[in-house]
Amino acid sequence: MWRVVSAKHQSCYCMVFASQLQIPTLSKCCSGVRLYSATSDEREYLHRSIVPTYHFQKSLPRLPIPKLEKTCERYLKAQLPLLSSAEYANTETIVKGFLQGDGTVLHEELVAKDKNNKHTSYISDLWFDMYLKDRSPVVITHNPFMVFNNDPKPEYNNQLLRATNMVVSSARFMKTLNKEILEPEVFHLNPAKSDNEKFRKFVRFLPQAISWYGAYWYKAFPLDMSQYKRLFNSTRIPRKSKDELYTDETARHLVVLRKGNFYIFDVLDSNGNIYPAEDIMSHIKYILEDSAPIPEYPVGVMTTENRDVWADVRTNLVNSGNEHLLKLIDGAMFALALDDKHLTDPNDISRSFLHSDGINRWFDKCFQLLMSDDGVACVNFEHSWGDGVAVLRYFREVFKDSTEKPQVHPTTKPSDANSSQRVQRLEFKLDGATKEAIKQAKTKFDKKTASLDLQHLEYQTFTRKKCKQQKLSPDSVLQLAIQLAYFRQTGKTVGTYESCSTAAFKHGRTETVRPCTVATKRMCDLIFNSKTPPTVEELQQGLKNCSEMHQQLTREAAMGKGFDRHLFALRHLAEDSGKALDLFEDPAYKKLNHIILSTSTLSDPSVLIGGFGAVVPDGYGIGYAVEDGRLGFNITNYPPATDINDFLKCCEHSLDDIYDIFNGRVPSKRS
Incomplete structure (x- = not known):
């Protein structure tokens, strides 16, 4: 029952202080950005904010406990x-x-x-525990989904093109965030006064301990960005009684799901730069053309299970020699799931992106970027690490960047990137107990989704x-x-x-x-x-x-x-x-x-x-x-x-x- 924060609720942030200021009407929330002129920066980053991403964190007001x-x-x-x-x-x-x-x-x-x-805040640890101690499956009840509007240019609504552009835009977002040059989330009560260069130059020189108060003087209200640190390279790991949130900030690879198979390839090179978009396109094309059938026992189905059941099976997977494979999935930037279905009917879209058949998914991942055969794209995200503020920011930025500044086009040819060597398909070692657990999980999940x-x-x-x-x-x-x-x-x-x-x-x-x-x-x-x-x-x-x-x-x-x-x-x-x-x-x-x-x-x-x-x-x-x-x-x-x-x-x-x-x-x- 705890849902993604919506645009409407972001517009509510101003109410936190508007009532104190006795301002009856509210302006929209604006995150102003400036594109840096350097070519390399434009390729690697969405923008370069002159105000560091977490500049306001130390001075944010504390959540009050009501009387x-x-x-x-x-x-x-x-x-x-x-x-x-x-x-x-x-x-x-x-x-x-x-x-x-x-x-x-x-x-x-x-x-x-x-x-x-x-x-x-007084609620933070309790709220994390509420999710992480819950033993029910994360799929359906907890994981929400949001579907992107189609690219305004119809010819770009192609699975290979759109997946490539969205992966590149996602990497640009991640790098901008990690370098702490992503524009901070600020609610501008009066954008004409504060959503400008003068405001940014003023607050950037304020010590972090008082930066919020400087923004407040402009009637601009910075928002908490602590959840952003779990947006990428993170997953929820099943543990007995209470799950664990895991993040690998060093990982440079993406995990891709196709017909229940798992593939990984590096999106960033050893210097942390994004590989050419044509290389990424080549890798995705290689995966789409791979003839590997759906596994008889698809491991991803286990992420639809009761958390204690899944914790036991994961332990067994680790003991069977799969620990390094699980770590590759856990630490990946995010999961890209490429589906076979064409999706036009709203009900089919919702079913596919809310739960699907459980085979081509890893519901524990920080978020999954899901894409149908005809280029309909969606984010399904695990809810314990955050309430959607970071996800919605990612959603908006990636949609804007991938549609306005696509890196590959209908005429783009994938590079000769030797994808057969640079893309790795993960092969799990499954014993009889694990196979039976996957079989039972699939039966339960099918029954649940049918209901x-x-x-x-x-x-x-x-x-x-x-x-x-x-x-x-x-x-x-x-x-x-x-x-x-x-x-x-x-x-x-x-x-x-x-x-x-x-x-x-x-x-x-x-x-x-x-x-x-x-x-x-x-x-x-x-x-x-x-x-x-x-x-x-x-x-x-x-x-x-x-x-x-x-x-x-x-x-x-x-x-x-x-x-x-x-x-x-x-x-x-x-x-x-x-x-x-x-x-x-x-x-x-x-x-x-x-x-x-x-x-x-x-x-x-x-x-x-x-x-x-x-x-x-x-x-x-x-x-x-x-x-x-x-x-x-x-x-x-x-x-x-x-x-x-x-x-x-x-x-x-x-x-x-x-x-x-x-x-x-x-x-x-x-x-």
Whole structure:
């Protein structure tokens, strides 16, 4: 349920401080870059920032721990639209007892612990542990995917061409990052004032210990970039009870998957320079033309398994003489997976890039660059090391660089790079136990993916522009549509999750926005439960109330003033001391955190489609887009507990209802 940080959530960073500055409107986030004039630099790097990449890290503000009273207040507000009067009264009593007793003791312990760990945030280690100790498979539920828009030049949407260009652009990004000349992530509240050369020259000469304050003086807000260090050359290694994050900063090679086989070749030479693009093209062509069949026992399937099961099998692989092969995969820059399928249908695209058949994948890798036979490209990334801020930056930069400055073209010929010698196919030694484990893993994975349903909706009756014209938050409109859809389908309100990045703080991770509010519940009642038809004025005011409340919740979350992470940390402290507290045993707490509607917005000009799996058997995984030209939902579920086709129709009807209200009409109660 912890999703990729979206463009919308990046725009929320400004809210961290905008409320303190009392600035009601927000400008877009800009990462200005300057291309260096030297030819060698232009070949090796995306750009050369005059401000070092991690210049602001030391002086980033620390993630605040909310006041316990405010956390309890926000928690109760989130419960209000979900509980009956009797249930709410009981939960309110439990919360009061928590606030007056154990909660205060735990809060003081958390504050003291935070003061002794000023190098990080109070949530960081707990959040890493949450992922790394989870024994469930990473695929579907945890690993999200984002699909690139096609290259604007159709002739470049060729698997060999696009893979080569994206590998070169990825290497350029990696080198720019490693040399620490990648432009720092900075939110410019007033780009005209700060997104310029004068600002950069000013902050570059400030000591790192005070650099953030200099940016703040310009009303520019640097963001945490600590997660970037795991973006390349990293993988999640299965271990018993708790997995390990591994990074090999010295590795210069790429791992390529083709028909379940693994190949490696160096992308950088011994001096750290990128090999000629024609050489890389030659190596990829060699792999595409290799006649090796799909292995009878494809090792990549093991990354779809339970983590303890996979840990045992990996140990056996190491003991069977495969340790050096695993290290080559673990330390590779990233994984490039080349598929055979043509992909045109959105549902086929989603299935292929969310899970596929598990054979031509290594889901433990920091990220996988996946590419269909017809050049549709995607990033699927492992989630424990980060929340998507770094991935989305990589995604945008590589899309821009590979489409605007392609290194190979339709007329480019692969070089005579002796690929048969420079490309190595990895040959695993498998004993009987490992073969049986792979066979069982494939059977389980096939059963799991067969149980998953997935559907996509494109909606164009109104778009982001219409929401803005109504002076409403586009994100709040889509979240309201989701609430209306579920209420239309079931007559219920349920626990809903929307992630919001707290990257404005040192080692910030995410906070939860709870989109099911008293305002959205009121709209559901007005449309579906009113004994007399509501007036247009009531409904339009209801839309405004939903938008204002959602924006407030998003602002609080981005400022580190939500309640979920605070309670999460307190619950772990209680568990560590062996305490079973009424608050965390309350059925209402468990119900709130049984995420029926897990949502994330994936709106960005470079993103075609994105998504993730439902996080509970009776829920929906809802990726949605809010753009100037379209609205869209990409939804997953596990039937028969839920009906995705009916839910999708309800989403469309809800958007129609909202459109009616925009245009001064009372919605009809569509079935």
